[in-house]
Amino acid sequence: MARIYVDPGHGGSDPGAVANGVREADVALAVARRVVDHLRRHGMDVRMSRTGDTTKSLQARTNEANAWGADAYVSVHCNAAASASANGFEVWHTVFVDKSKGDELARAILRWLDELTPLANRGAKSKAGAGGRDYYHVIRETRMPAVIVECGFVTNPNDARYLASASGQAALAEAIARGVVEWAGLAWRPLEAPAPQPAPAPKPAAKPGPFADVPADHRFAAAIQWAKERGITVGYGDGTFRPDQPVTRAEVVAMLYRALHKQG
Numbered sequence: 001m002a003r004i005y006v007d008p009g010h011g012g013s014d015p016g017a018v019a020n021g022v023r024e025a026d027v028a029l030a031v032a033r034r035v036v037d038h039l040r041r042h043g044m045d046v047r048m049s050r051t052g053d054t055t056k057s058l059q060a061r062t063n064e065a066n067a068w069g070a071d072a073y074v075s076v077h078c079n080a081a082a083s084a085s086a087n088g089f090e091v092w093h094t095v096f097v098d099k100s101k102g103d104e105l106a107r108a109i110l111r112w113l114d115e116l117t118p119l120a121n122r123g124a125k126s127k128a129g130a131g132g133r134d135y136y137h138v139i140r141e142t143r144m145p146a147v148i149v150e151c152g153f154v155t156n157p158n159d160a161r162y163l164a165s166a167s168g169q170a171a172l173a174e175a176i177a178r179g180v181v182e183w184a185g186l187a188w189r190p191l192e193a194p195a196p197q198p199a200p201a202p203k204p205a206a207k208p209g210p211f212a213d214v215p216a217d218h219r220f221a222a223a224i225q226w227a228k229e230r231g232i233t234v235g236y237g238d239g240t241f242r243p244d245q246p247v248t249r250a251e252v253v254a255m256l257y258r259a260l261h262k263q264g
Contacts, residue, residue, distance in 0.1 A: 005072070005144075021160070034177075076151065077151065086153050089110075091106040091149050094126060102147055108179035109179030116178075211224070211241035
């Protein structure tokens, strides 16, 4: 069972990049939670660096992943730039390609981000720091393949709208999870569609009443039916009775005459 450490960047006192009404820490956590759900349903053992808006140092995160013996470290972030035109996603990995499979994990995630999101593909990248070592702490200080997924730029209005949307976060999470699942040599299992609900039983046809406008459940249906059957009252040519229409004196006399005539 693969052990995957999922790290939503920033949190708590560190909101990360903030622009266009979007906080990096919020997006990272929302996406990471969905990633975790996908990985767990594929049988992976997963831990998160944080599950809420809490503060946690980079050293604490990498120490935890190392002590746990994670097989991969996936850090989820958003990008920012001085220019609002900068846009798209990118995935960072170690500069030591022969030492780690981090570059393979980065490219697997990158392929799925390109496939499932409309954002620009800025590629897989690495950056060296002092002494030729990795520049980024979570890549440099981990003892397992580690990647940083920059999901898009909060400073770009179009990217920001996508990052803040539930549909965008769902697509980003699926892409990241698909990359991890592929890298681990597993087959992706789509989410099961909800079981179809049985169609509601058709309502029974209304029981016909004595006239088209006098249904069987009319409060006077039985009396009207009785009078109709005995010829005391008749309907109109269109098959209606018009039960709420006022009765003339002549109609009352006619009904009495018919009733007495039938009895005689």
